[in-house]
Amino acid sequence: MVLVLEQALNGLQFGLMLFLLAAGLTLVFGIMDMINLAHGSLYMLGAFLAATLVQATGSFALGILLAIPATAVLGMALEVALLRTLYARDHLSQVLATFALILILNEAVRIVWGTDAPMPMPAALSGPVELLPGMPYPAYRLLIIAVGAAVALLLWLVVAKTRVGMQVRAGASNREMALALGVNVPRLFTFVFGAGAALCAVAGALLAPLLAVQVGMGENILILAFVVIVIGGIGSIRGALVGSILVGMVDTVGRTFLPHLFGLALPPQFASAAGPAIASVMIYLVMAVILYFKPQGLFPARA
């Protein structure tokens, strides 16, 4: 029972971090109809900036708080200078150009920082907390869950309750109509892109002490973020949230319970081979099943 609860928290933590990445990605894809493979690079930039700023300021919280606007500014600069010219192109050109951007940014980071940067966990949070009797849980992961949930709530408030949010939703469901009604689309795009970059920075900076700040860290997680937005429905924030939690849970459950399950039915040597193999494709199996029944994803933005 304790184990199930702990794994649920792990899945939730992973899912919330995925959500921070997927939210930006789904908006950019949904509103601008732009496939941005370099989204993961912004996550990497956020982590590197956070590592540098935490060291420079000597404060964990201050360093991360400074890294978020810094990454947002970088993201907006990128949008104005480069990505804006790609909106009118087809998806293949966008994929090619943003893939090139990944390589360029990876190399640029390597030149500026080297292949990795140290990001220590704050000492106060580096131990476990006794959640229930007999169930300690790493304090830092609790912090990630709390921040992830708070950001998700904030994002929902902005998208659902503010004027900018209304324009974003309008843009996602019908871009031409939003344009015709006088929404300042170029400014909206830059804003959305900056917000996406800021969310990347939050995820990158928070995960940095847990994982590793290194060149190429964005590529692996980007694939999962794409899975999330495809499952959730492109352009939908709600879909991104549901999709990320689902992916986080399925991944955790697959990694831990599946080998046990196989162990019950199969001889050990097959179970130890089949368990991890199936677990690593579980997410994609789930995606395939969902797309079979709902080709537009769970919550399509364009109904």
Place this chain on the structure above:
Amino acid sequence: MRRSIWVSLAAACAIAAPAAAAAADKIKVGFISTLSGPAGAIGVEIRDGFNLALKLAGGKIGGLPSEVLVGDDQFKPEVGRQLAEKYVKLDKVDFLTGIVYSNIMLAAAPLAFDAKMFYVSPNAAPSPLAGKQCNPWFFAVAWPNDAYHEAAGQYATTKGLKSVYLIAPNYQAGKDSLEGFKRFYKGKIAAEVYTKLGQLDFAAELAEVRAAKPEALYIFLPGGMGINFIKQFVASGMSKDITLITPGFGSDQDVIRPVGEAMLGLFDTAHWALDLDNPANKKFVAEFEKEYKRLPSVFASQGYDTELLIDAAVRDVKGKIEDKDALRKALMAAKFQSTRGAFKFNRNHYPIQNYYLRVIGKDAQGRLVNKTMSTIFKDRGDAYVQDCPMK
């Protein structure tokens, strides 16, 4: 027809003979390694160790001027093979060396074997090349791939650990490593878990470990995976109740630097340690620190030893490296002072040597280092030599 063969054979001998008699005027070494990316730290250590030995010898190999061509395989077998092709066929090097990872080495080294050139391996030493497929052109300077794991298994048995939980990545070397551990561990295996190769978050696996309540945990997670695992293991608060054991390369200076204090008290196994008491090692450690302003890892010692082995062999044959049989004998004799102390080559060209238990503690200056605790294996070879047809 028959006559013409004899004539051409004789002619070939006539051309080859003078070359065999004369000493080479320069020794060329092709050095391929993984030098960039997240997996690059180990290659850099090996290269730095190799270069240090070369520098201390005044840039000469076996007393002859030398040229070392360094190439980065980028952690990709195909790139490693391309580099090997260039070094062997175009640059016509005399020795090939440097590769970190077994999969890359197995792609590149056969080019050297086919050209009747020695591949002197500073790290990768896969089991097949120790047994049935042992090769006269291959020398493993460091340690057989599963040696550290065997030593760890032996340590767990000696210590009387009742249950050990095993974790490794889901690929061939991961499975081999746990096989090596189990070969010498006689207690109960709490569980044997294979994670995805390259996985960086281990929250789910750690929760399982907590539920299983093993007495010890043995992990084979090379590079960044191990760094993350150890950090997360300590954050989970389990390090007080569960003894963590790793193979020595999973907890050397290249891992200690990023992880820091969390490493204190961790046990590992290796064929070398910073504090091994022999003159060659003392000189190596002091010179390495002077040159690179950091402490060497086990990989640096392997790079250093590799250069010393090539140097000793070339000196032994007095620079006449064209006589391959004599050169092989000279490599086999390994007449140099190794940083690990005395060792010798088995007939499969894999080392017979000691393996030590080490623990991470603080040295006199308060730095985190591996300290030697005891000898686990004395003069240990490997489990595959009986299958090797070489004499």
